[in-house]
Amino acid sequence: DVKVTQSSRYLVKRTGEKVFLECVQDMDHENMFWYRQDPGLGLRLIYFSYDVKMKEKGDIPEGYSVSREKKERFSLILESASTNQTSMYLCASSPEVPANTGELFFGEGSRLTVL
């Protein structure tokens, strides 16, 4: 089974702190994604990566950056956390371009609270 592991299930940070959310997948997938999930808004794409060291902005990249130094790891970085970044963050991966199959494999999520 594909496993996407997010390092922290729950985090509480203070405004202005730098926050790292880590995601690791164990199935050699080319593509990785970061979404945030908010009630009534569904999932919104923050960034994605289709290869090591490659990254592309999604719909809401402002206030975030990413790093993909190794194929299996995709990190989301909040340079200076703000209260409006309080959310559930979901990492996903896929072996193919999503348009081919539409199937993403998701981690369990990281719930971030910024005080």
Next chain:
Amino acid sequence: GDSVTQMEGPVTLSEEACLTINCTYTATGYPSLFWYVQYPGEGLQLLLKATKADDKGSNKGFEATYRKETTSFHLEKGSVQVSDSAVYFCALILSGGYNKLIFGAGTRLAVHP
């Protein structure tokens, strides 16, 4: 722009009741359509999909038919179980190129005994 609209939840049903969760979409091209499910404490997982008009996706007793004329992809199940309690997301993706999945807001289903 391209979008997915789902019925608002929560939907609360008794065990063995019939379920319909409505989903309609707006798309500039010809999308593939999906239902994802998120069980409590777990990540989203693909439940079913349909890639062209009149296709029916099915899995675990759930079904959805791609209706191009009504731009809909409603999720149905004839008899729900407590274990079906989850959040259900409708999604679409346009064909060609490196397109991204577009998700609806999600509909929470609660089934009680």
